[in-house]
Amino acid sequence: MLYQQVDTAVIDGDSLPWVPFTPYADNVLLKYFRLDPVRGEWIVQMKAPIDMQLPRHHHTGTVIVYTTEGKWKYKEHDWVAGPGSVVYETAASTHTPEVVSTEGTSGYVQTLVIVTGDLVFLDGNDKVVAIENWKTALQRYLAYCEKHEIPARDLTAFH
Secondary structure, three states: HHHHHOOOOOOEEEEEEOEEOOOOOEEEEEEEEEOOOOOOOEEEEEHHHHHHHOEEEEEOOOOEEEEOOOOEEEOOOOOOOOOOEEEEEEOOOOOOEEEEEEOOOOOOEEEEEEEEEEEEEEEEOOOOEEOHHHHHHHHHHHHHHOOOOOOOOOOOOOO
């Protein structure tokens, strides 16, 4: 049975590549830890420079963001998330991310993000321009590994 094969596990982040978030932002880098096809959940570390430009987006599920370096916010809110802060986004929320400061850091805002469901990118008229989810993330990861001759891990299983 599957549950007998599931055990406490660790994934060494140093063994995973930083993958550019193309075609949206080549300067935003993602390190995928887990891409769950059953729950539609993705666990990813994100690095974004001060000039990050990601489009406004809508979440179909919840999102939890833990900030480890730098400061960022959503244009639609007056709060700023910095190191040690946790942002909880409700399902059906829509916002536009922006980096506030990378001062005193590695030059990036760094976050650990747990996304459930789809990330729907919108244009200025609220028309859908792209949809990201665990499956598109897996395709991006596998294509990056193939292009750079990196052995791909099975990110759909936590081991």
